[in-house]
Amino acid sequence: MDYQPDSDEHQDGNALAGPLSEIFAVDLTSALGRCASCGVTEPVARLHVYTRAPGLVGRCPHCGHVALRVVRSPDTAWLDLCGTAALRIPLTS
Amino acid sequence: MGVVSPGFRGRARESSRRLPPGQYETHDFPVLSAGPTPRITRDEWEFAVTTETGARHAWNWAELTALPSDSPTVDLHCVTKWSKFDTSWQGVSLDVLLAEVETAADFALVSSYGGYTSSLPLEDLLDGQAWIAYGYDGDDIPPEHGGPARLLVPHLYFWKSAKWVHGIQLLTEDEPGFWEGLGYHDYGDPWREQRYQGD
Numbered sequence: 174m175d176y177q178p179d180s181d182e183h184q185d186g187n188a189l190a191g192p193l194s195e196i197f198a199v200d201l202t203s204a205l206g207r208c209a210s211c212g213v214t215e216p217v218a219r220l221h222v223y224t225r226a227p228g229l230v231g232r233c234p235h236c237g238h239v240a241l242r243v244v245r246s247p248d249t250a251w252l253d254l255c256g257t258a259a260l261r262i263p264l265t266s
Numbered sequence: 267m268g269v270v271s272p273g274f275r276g277r278a279r280e281s282s283r284r285l286p287p288g289q290y291e292t293h294d295f296p297v298l299s300a301g302p303t304p305r306i307t308r309d310e311w312e313f314a315v316t317t318e319t320g321a322r323h324a325w326n327w328a329e330l331t332a333l334p335s336d337s338p339t340v341d342l343h344c345v346t347k348w349s350k351f352d353t354s355w356q357g358v359s360l361d362v363l364l365a366e367v368e369t370a371a372d373f374a375l376v377s378s379y380g381g382y383t384s385s386l387p388l389e390d391l392l393d394g395q396a397w398i399a400y401g402y403d404g405d406d407i408p409p410e411h412g413g414p415a416r417l418l419v420p421h422l423y424f425w426k427s428a429k430w431v432h433g434i435q436l437l438t439e440d441e442p443g444f445w446e447g448l449g450y451h452d453y454g455d456p457w458r459e460q461r462y463q464g465d
Contacts, residue, residue, distance in 0.1 A: 178302045223300055227345050227425055227445050230300040237302065239381075244449040246462040251449035 176237030178221050183232070186220035192229060192243050196250055205261040210238035212258070217241070284341055285349055286456035292348040297410045300444060304379040304409075304430050311414050313398060314433040317369045325363070327414070333358045336397060340420035342427075343456035345445075355418055356401030360391040363398065371436035375443060376417055379430040383443035385452070386419065386426050388436060395421055398431060423454040423461070 186202050193201045202218040213235045220231035220240055228244035233256070242253040254260075281291055314324040325333075335358050342350045374388045390396065399418040400407060407413030412429025419426045425445050435441075446452050451460040459465060 176302070177305075182299060182302055225296070226298050226300045227450060228300075228448060232301060239301075242448050244445070244462075246449060249449065249462070253448050 183221040183223050186218040188222040207258040208233040209256045209258040211236035287459045289349040306379050317436045318371045318438050342424050345423040355399040357397035357399030360396045369436045373437040373440045375435045375441050376428045377433045378428045379432045384426045384428045385443040385446050
């Protein structure tokens with residue numbers, strides 16, 4: 174895919190920290206995610222996150238594939254991780 | 267003095283009458299996007315309707331803009347709660363584009379350059395309710411607002427009006443689009459405040 178992001182249009186994956194902290198007990202922005210489309214593994218914090226939308230859309234910084242989507246209504250969160258093949262989440266031992 | 271002119275109150279009443287529940291009026295034109303802005307030239311642009319039998323009807327830029335066009339002035343209502351009144355567009359009615367298309371479909375899945383999709387009942391694209399718009403406010407539609415052409419379905423929340431429109435699949439069963447598949451309402455009527463599933 175010819176992914177040509179405009180840096181004015183998106184933020185980095187740290188924009189996901191607050192919304193995801195409502196759902197997960199760990200900080201997912203430090204997790205390593207493998208893109209289901211191109212297979213590249215990167216920290217979630219490196220995703221290109223489009224926030225000026227009805228939800229948050231996190232795209233692979235390499236191929237632009239949608240890796241993660243979050244929608245928050247007043248009483249529900251929807252999370253789509255179809256575009257993330259695997260997440261490696263650091264945990265304290 | 268606290269004096270409010272009758273004219274001011276009049277505009278306020280007019281504004282509230284045109285605002286669906288939960289919306290506020292904005293005078294700018296916010297840019298919302300789920301991804302990078304595709305840069306599609308008119309030379310490469312194409313729009314295709316594909317029916318449930320696989321029949322394909324396609325128009326290039328010259329063919330689209332040679333068709334009879336409308337100049338609707340409509341209010342826009344975004345699910346993120348802004349509304350913008352009296353926006354002026356130029357485009358071709360879906361009634362014109364679908365006139366020769368034989369279909370028994372009840373649903374439409376709209377697709378865009380860049381991969382975005384939105385879904386809606388086919389009947390909401392007909393009877394003067396929807397256009398493939400290629401002009402805005404007397405000029406070309408800027409890329410950030412969906413140019414060179416976008417769907418315009420102003421009676422539903424604006425996420426249905428897919429920017430950078432590329433095609434419409436006609437389907438016998440509903441297939442949720444980009445936001446309909448992640449919590450947003452299948453239909454999205456602003457006057458019934460159908461923002462999320464279950465509203």
